[in-house]
Amino acid sequence: MSSLSPRHPKRHTEPVDVHVILRRGGEVLLTRRAGEVYASGLLHLPSGHLDGPHETILDAAVREAREETGVLIDPAEVRAAVVVHHRSPAGQARTGFFFEARRWQGQPHITEPHLCSDMGWWPLDALPGGMVAYCRAGLDAYRAGRYFATHFQHPGDPIAHQPGPGHRLALLPHTTPQHPPPAPAADRTLP
Template sequence: MSGTQRHTEPLDVHLIALRDGPAGPEVLLSRRAGDVYAAGCWHLVNGHLDGPWEDMVTALVRETREEAGVVDPTDVRAAVTVHHRSPAGGARIGMFFEVRRWNGTPQVMEPHVCDAMGWFPLDALPEPIVAYCRAGLDAYRAGAQMAGVDAAPRLRAADRDRRGPAHRGGRVLRHVGLGYRMSATVLMPSRRGATIPIQERGWARASTSQMTW
């Protein structure tokens, strides 16, 4: 990189808390509420690092305690990395961690931003669900280590050119209901990535039926 500021992206941590259910593994989800991104959608317990002094596992433990009342998750295992590009053009990295043992009983601790919490079969997730959350869980179920969720409506010409010839033809993103239709690429360790169409319900837009970049 020459003469420009180095690009950075926010880092999220996501809790894949699992328990054995009558029909197979179940995952803990919370429903977002209030004046927040993706209100009304289900999501994993998640959050951000408070600063450069906090590592990812410490942030996961803190966010889990703050949001679900569960303290000191043990046997934290890195599961999936998701790169999410939003319709607004921003991007972020989500680190998903599997936890199968903890202390306490999960419950809603922040009712102003969460109005429900429950266990759901890993192969029958509720709707609506935040798209990059689903992408991470789909990758986890598939045994993948990484997933890319692309919902950016457009790039500046210079940025688009830097992405290379494969991306210069443009992609149409159709506005559907509460958000954008987009795709998630799940990267398997032993074969090329498989692209899965998904719908992002967290980004509401009142105009423009489709966008191209």
């Protein structure tokens, strides 16, 4: 039996993205989007979507890095970095999983010239202008050491990152488990 109410006949669904932060010391690899794609001309991390219901987000990250940069990453070398719940200026929502890799085989190069016109290393602490706002939000959350963020843009916001109060990034605090967990309040004794 479905738990959907008559007021909400459909469950919310949205695309799942993967973004790969290739690190070389204090630098990250960025690519310039090209062709008939969203945000053409702007810088972005190697990224893409899940290929289907049987592909894991880890498999997708390894695949996208290979397809877009030619590098081979051992899945054991991939680290979870941050998750960003994003809404574009046009109102479409998506969830992006950002992963970090510091070791791989091969030299990054443009493998899809119809989708990428440039590729280069940039200092993580001095990211360039002309970046996709969603990608920049993920990198800003990553630099801040946060594991989860929201980036809900408003209609009319630019696709490119704009510094200042309209950047729309909200960093969520995280917690660490306590070992052992605290006793329920009713069982605690006062000193």
